[in-house]
Amino acid sequence: MSELRICDFYRPFPRQEEFHRCEAKYRLFGGAAGPGKTKALLWEAIAQALRYAGVDTLLLRRTFPELEASLLTYFRRDVPRELYRSYNDSKHVVTWRNGSTTRFGYSQSENDVYQYQGAEFLFIGIDELTLFTLNQWQFLTSRNRCPVPGTFPNMAGATNPGNIGHAWVKALWIERKPAAGMERPEQYDPADYAFIRATVRDNPIYAHDQNYLKTLRALPRHLRQAFLEGDWNVFAGQYFDVFDLARHVARAEQLLLERWWPRWISVDWGFHHPAAVYWHASRPSHSEGATSQGGAGCTVTYREFVQNQLSPRMLAQAIVERSAGERIHEVWLSPDAFAQRTSEATIAEQMGDVLAAAGLPRPSPADDDRVGGWMLMYQLLESGQWIIADSCRQLIACLPTLTRDGTQVEDVLKTEGDDPADAARYGLKSRLQPGRPPLEQRIAERITATDPTSRAIQMQKALAEERRKSQPVRFFGPQHCRPC
Numbered sequence: 001m002s003e004l005r006i007c008d009f010y011r012p013f014p015r016q017e018e019f020h021r022c023e024a025k026y027r028l029f030g031g032a033a034g035p036g037k038t039k040a041l042l043w044e045a046i047a048q049a050l051r052y053a054g055v056d057t058l059l060l061r062r063t064f065p066e067l068e069a070s071l072l073t074y075f076r077r078d079v080p081r082e083l084y085r086s087y088n089d090s091k092h093v094v095t096w097r098n099g100s101t102t103r104f105g106y107s108q109s110e111n112d113v114y115q116y117q118g119a120e121f122l123f124i125g126i127d128e129l130t131l132f133t134l135n136q137w138q139f140l141t142s143r144n145r146c147p148v149p150g151t152f153p154n155m156a157g158a159t160n161p162g163n164i165g166h167a168w169v170k171a172l173w174i175e176r177k178p179a180a181g182m183e184r185p186e187q188y189d190p191a192d193y194a195f196i197r198a199t200v201r202d203n204p205i206y207a208h209d210q211n212y213l214k215t216l217r218a219l220p221r222h223l224r225q226a227f228l229e230g231d232w233n234v235f236a237g238q239y240f241d242v243f244d245l246a247r248h249v250a251r252a253e254q255l256l257l258e259r260w261w262p263r264w265i266s267v268d269w270g271f272h273h274p275a276a277v278y279w280h281a282s283r284p285s286h287s288e289g290a291t292s293q294g295g296a297g298c299t300v301t302y303r304e305f306v307q308n309q310l311s312p313r314m315l316a317q318a319i320v321e322r323s324a325g326e327r328i329h330e331v332w333l334s335p336d337a338f339a340q341r342t343s344e345a346t347i348a349e350q351m352g353d354v355l356a357a358a359g360l361p362r363p364s365p366a367d368d369d370r371v372g373g374w375m376l377m378y379q380l381l382e383s384g385q386w387i388i389a390d391s392c393r394q395l396i397a398c399l400p401t402l403t404r405d406g407t408q409v410e411d412v413l414k415t416e417g418d419d420p421a422d423a424a425r426y427g428l429k430s431r432l433q434p435g436r437p438p439l440e441q442r443i444a445e446r447i448t449a450t451d452p453t454s455r456a457i458q459m460q461k462a463l464a465e466e467r468r469k470s471q472p473v474r475f476f477g478p479q480h481c482r483p484c
Contacts, residue, residue: 024194035198129157180417266427
């Protein structure tokens with residue numbers, strides 16, 4: 001069966017033709033609603049199966065109902081029976097006349113992709129790619145191989161912006177950089193990736209369909225911009241849909257920071273995944289230094305440090321070096337650091353020793369009220385009371401990609417690469433809207449010893465720390481002598 005026979009049944013639109021002719025190893029097609037993404041993906045799998053005898057191809061959706069309503073429907077409706085030898089309806093496998101196959105599959109749970117362990121596919125096409133996770137994608141790339149001489153194993157995705165995979169898909173194809181969570185980001189080669197952007201205007205069937213266009217224009221703003229314009233910065237399920245670079249991000253010289261403004265630090269501890277650190281300042285309500293970005297009383301996040309593979313003491317030393325000459329009132333640290341140990345001391349204790357030796361406060365457990373913290377961040381952005389320096393690049397990149405948790409819509413879905421947002425949340429919630437437990441509970445949480453003597457020592461140490469935190473922080477050296 002010659003490849004040219006496909007033209008008898010499928011005549012691609014110009015943008016679909018561009019997708020088919022692209023020679024990149026990993027292609028992404030679409031980015032908006034209506035350009036014919038699913039049909040292009042189906043016929044790409046068919047074309048590659050017919051081009052080489054004895055190869056296997058794979059087409060995926062996240063769930064079976066989605067597979068049934070899209071790829072399988074197109075196959076049954078558009079592919080003539082004389083083009084293939086057989087179709088196994090229970091296994092959803094097409095066998096073509098040259099012995100090649102196309103399998104229709106789905107991966108509803110995170111681990112369902114492992115059903116393809118040991119399989120080899122010349123082509124893997126994933127419809128609505130942003131419904132899949134980075135881990136699923138990375139595993140599937142290992143199945144993209146073919147022993148038939150002269151073949152070029154490749155993969156393609158078709159998708160709209162949004163959903164759980166938005167951040168990693170945007171990173172790989174739109175921003176052309178390694179995605180957060182990639183185990184070996186140094187192996188990312190942008191030359192392997194190609195994005196063929198297409199919108200409804202590229203589909204002659206719907207480009208002038210005023211009823212369909214009217215429906216798209218009537219969608220809520222985030223859906224309209226994603227589905228109609230293919231805007232990767234606004235999408236369905238986005239938590240911080242109010243985030244606006246022009247309104248919430250400022251150049252360092254525009255911040256007009258004063259040395260006497262209250263300042264504090266927030267830290268999300270990590271070793272294998274990145275530790276994220278942010279420096280914040282509060283512009284006093286009587287300040288005359290307000291700019292068009294944030295008025296009096298707003299919070300300014302003015303410095304960022306994100307890095308992995310640092311020990312607690314090394315991380316603390318990095319914080320000390322970047323805080324030189326500044327009067328820091330508080331350091332809020334992710335609560336897990338007070339329980340985890342890398343030696344005889346907890347992570348918090350090790351960091352605290354280094355910070356205290358440099359005149360900085362020992363860390364306190366951050367308020368980890370996720371729902372309340374995200375809500376506070378949203379309210380601050382909505383009211384224009386939180387400004388972020390443009391040097392905080394990872395935080396700025398992270399915030400627009402966060403999506404709502406489908407099981408708890410008031411929370412943000414936990415994903416790889418969300419460390420900057422967690423660190424910022426700790427700083428804002430702990431300082432601006434603290435919900436600290438009673439003193440007795442805070443003391444009890446720090447006592448981990450079992451023998452009476454050690455428990456008594458830990459209790460005295462915890463009480464001393466609580467008393468110290470209730471007193472003004474003293475700093476050493478002449479640079480800290482200016483009155484607050």
